[in-house]
Amino acid sequence: MATQSTSLFDAGVNARRWIDDYVARAPAHDVLATGSTEPWATMLEELAAVASDDLGHARERVQRHAADIGTGFRIIGEADERPWPVSPVPLLIEASEWAGIEAGVAQRAELIERVVADLYGEGRLVAEGVLPASLVTGSRLFLRPMVGLEPPGGKHLQFVAFDLARGPTGEWRVLADHLRAPAGAGYALENRLAVGRTLGGLAARLNVQRHAPFFAAFRSGLAALCRRDDPRIGLLTPGRFNPSYPEQAHLARYLGLLLVEGADLAALEGKVYVRTIGGLKRIDALWRRLDPRMLDPLAFDTHSQIGVPGLIDAYAEGNVVLANAPGAAVMEAPAFHAFMPALARAVLGEPLKLPTIATWWCGGPDECAHVAANLDRLTIAPAFGHLPLGLADDASRADLIADMARRPQDYVGQEEVRLSTMPVVVGDRLEARPFMLRVFAARDGDGHWAVMPGGFGRIGEHPQATVAAIGEGLWSADVCIYGAEPVAPVSLLTATDSLHVRRNPGTLPSRVADNFYWLGRYLERGEALLGAIRVLLGNSIDADGGGAVLPTATLARLVGMLAGSNAAPAPASLNRPALIQFARTAMEDPDWHSVAAINRNARAIGEGSRDRLSADMVRLLEAPFPTQRGMLERAGSLQRRYAAIVGLSAEHMVRTSAWRFHDLGRRIERAAAIARAVRLFGMPGATVDDLSTLLDLADSQISYRQRYPTGLARVAVVDLVALDPNNPRSLGFQTERIANHLAALPVLGDDEMAEAQQAQAIRLKAIVETADATTLDVDTLGDVESRLVALSDAVARRYFLQGAEPLRAVGLTLA
Known part of the structure; x- marks a missing residue:
């Protein structure tokens, strides 16, 4: 019997059924119930094509895509990030309706620009009575130090956002202006990516307008304000604890901006520089996400620890662009809403196209x-x-x-304000929920306002909500502007015939190098500690594949090594219960330098390096601590996670300076651990159990068995673990890699002389290369450990310029 073309699982049938059911229950002011259902049917057909008749599956699918992108946010007061809540159902707005919104947004942005310019300039609006003086001077958002300062390029605003509400009769009104550090553009982009991956054919079927031209216009607008032809532009972030830090990292990566914190920057002789591994590099513009009062402790809040002393002086001299200008947020105050109609008539000579609440x-x-x-x-x-x-x-x-x-x-x-509603997936069907719309505008290269087509919707939790805000239990929605005209495929990618090919990934800030270095050290330290715990629990490899029970003397040295690293307090005895508790503390107790505590440090670094780490790497770093019943099972789960991270860094990280610092950190940490292990378990008099433990700690059991099948011999073990340059776990291999990394990193001088850290690495490599397994002793290994500590300090002094480090050290280049 032939299959019917319209079955229960046919996308069109499901879409129409969802719409009919929804319209029958939706309030009269709903966007779907009051307009044409055809575009909504097209969108829901795309949804049904991937989810059949299971709307819950559609919601889960778009959330998975958002997680793959790496989208997240943090509620103030919470330590952990939450996944960004994206609805699988976008808000649809027809192009002719959007044209009115777009015109109103551009008009409002220009009005606010002119009012701000007057408030910090001539002050005619107050003098002529259009605005009360107390409205301006009484606001904490009015920054007196900015009065009379002409912003570079003559414009105070480069990027703004407005919250809009659609009323019951379809009219749009402005609820709030966002001028300080408007958040959400990155979330709008991420929503579009997540929904686009779910509803793959929607953009073509409805001619959905793209976001890329808007971001390209903003980037060109910033560049046009700079004095140099090829400017360096950064996104100034408060850091990883900011609620929207993941969004900021995503935007920096998408726009090709340098993600910087205040500690990365230095103001010197009227210019602003970013501290990099190659010296101080000039930065020309900053898209700031920092509260303006925190920008410069010399100009505003003297208690600021995240600002840049002297930044406003460089701004006043026109040598750095700040988007937006400090002080522009005075117009954010809700009190100004009462005066917006009068301001539009006085400044623009016309009424507001988008009325204010x-x-x-x-x-x-x-x-x-x-x-x-x-x-x-x-x-x-x-x-x-x-x-x-x-x-x-x-x-x-x-x-x-x-x-x-x-x-x-x-x-x-x-x-x-009563808000219009839109369809949202709740359970297994569509429900009506109130929404607000955040729209973004940016100044382009010609100084005109470009408006992002759509922005993102914020959806209320309850059907009768009068205000929608992102938080627990709430959702966001992509906003699609559709029409009859085809949309050109625009991308931020540069045209191939105008692209200058290069293999240098760009500037590496010192803070980022510091983070990558310590990420490598923490991951290697955690893996080494975990390996020692597994040996302690009897999980070492024996000739027959079974577990080995260590004798007291070997066990005591292993416990002493772990206790000496502050992983756990030394046990009262070496009986099995005491050792199990000792191992549990070393693996899980956050108050000691345990595996869990080390992982927590690595995770913190990963959260602050989102713009340079893959989403897979971030997910592995943020994965919760294993919860299997047995300790060995938890240890095995952690070991597999470490192995996955090693694989990602080895095969998926481009060999840039950032990768070199990451690998350098690993090599220094591993070298120190191996030198310590050889000193404890490989010296003359070592027993077979000592040597087997040393091979376990160096993860070299299999290599040794293949090379020497007849049994364990001390000199052979020491040579493999300490000196063999072909063993990736050996001390010799690490010192060679350390020297190679430091030789490849940038130097400040042009005299071709080795810098301090390079010279120390060369000497360390020579000591290990010329050593002999038969004569290698405790003093030599102790000297190696001391040299590794000194080398790490030298690397930090040279490359990790932070805090009070002199801005112009000998040979420090300014570019």
């Missing part, structure tokens, strides 16, 4: 009386962004009224 600033007596008379119908909000006394969580209505009477200028009253 109705707002009354209580700094005026009539407005204050209106708000007081309508407390039950209005939303009371802080006028300048910070929470007044009366709005505290534990304040009563009486407290609010009393505080409004004392300081009315600290409050605004705003109308309550």
